[in-house]
Amino acid sequence: MTTTFESAAKNIIGAGNRLDTLGLAPATAGNYSMRLADGSIAITVSGAHKGLLEKKDIMRVDASGQPLEDKKPSAETLLHTVLYEQYPEANAILHSHSVPLVVLTNYHSREKFYHLEGYELLKVFPGIKTHDVRVSVPVFDNTQDMEDLGEQVRAVLKDRPASSAFMIRAHGLYGWGRTMNEAAQVVEALEVLLSCELETLKLKKR
Ligand SMILES: [Zn+2]
Numbered sequence: 001m002t003t004t005f006e007s008a009a010k011n012i013i014g015a016g017n018r019l020d021t022l023g024l025a026p027a028t029a030g031n032y033s034m035r036l037a038d039g040s041i042a043i044t045v046s047g048a049h050k051g052l053l054e055k056k057d058i059m060r061v062d063a064s065g066q067p068l069e070d071k072k073p074s075a076e077t078l079l080h081t082v083l084y085e086q087y088p089e090a091n092a093i094l095h096s097h098s099v100p101l102v103v104l105t106n107y108h109s110r111e112k113f114y115h116l117e118g119y120e121l122l123k124v125f126p127g128i129k130t131h132d133v134r135v136s137v138p139v140f141d142n143t144q145d146m147e148d149l150g151e152q153v154r155a156v157l158k159d160r161p162a163s164s165a166f167m168i169r170a171h172g173l174y175g176w177g178r179t180m181n182e183a184a185q186v187v188e189a190l191e192v193l194l195s196c197e198l199e200t201l202k203l204k205k206r
Pocket of ligand 1: 029030031076095171172
């Protein structure tokens with residue numbers, strides 16, 4: 001992987017357009033990054049609308065999340081650095097926000113995993129070749145303490161080398177992949193499956 005800042009910025013801007021079009025980047029929510037060839041990270045700055053990103057809204061931080069230029073990185077930068085550390089093959093990370101995720105993780109307020117089973121779209125996840133499978137996505141309680149959340153994520157994901165996503169309750173989800181396209185597919189698929197889950201729950205409640 002020989003990603004330059006230029007190509008990473010282009011990919012991040014493209015991902016912002018893609019997720020915004022799908023309604024997965026409301027207001028200034030979400031943050032996106034790519035690992036660069038020198039081990040540093042290109043990441044969105046704090047507060048930018050992800051559907052309207054320009055190159056100036058993307059900056060470099062080092063592998064521990066320290067800014068390498070005079071800008072303020074996303075408040076959740078630490079989670080990106082934890083994921084790049086745990087998943088050496090990952091080169092792109094996307095964080096989306098959606099109504100189904102917020103509603104469902106609140107509804108299942110004590111669950112530490114969200115289980116998805118029997119869906120064709122699960123084949124989007126790396127290594128999965130059939131719908132006849134159960135995928136368990138870790139769910140963490142929301143907090144503004146990124147150090148603490150980073151530790152929890154590290155502890156749960158260290159035994160899950162094949163994972164490509166986790167959720168934060170009442171907040172959003174993180175998806176990652178070897179390329180930006182892979183990360184976007186994980187996020188899109190998971191968000192569609194959560195929409196299916198929510199619609200199903202509504203029908204059952206009638
Ligand atoms: Zn967030």
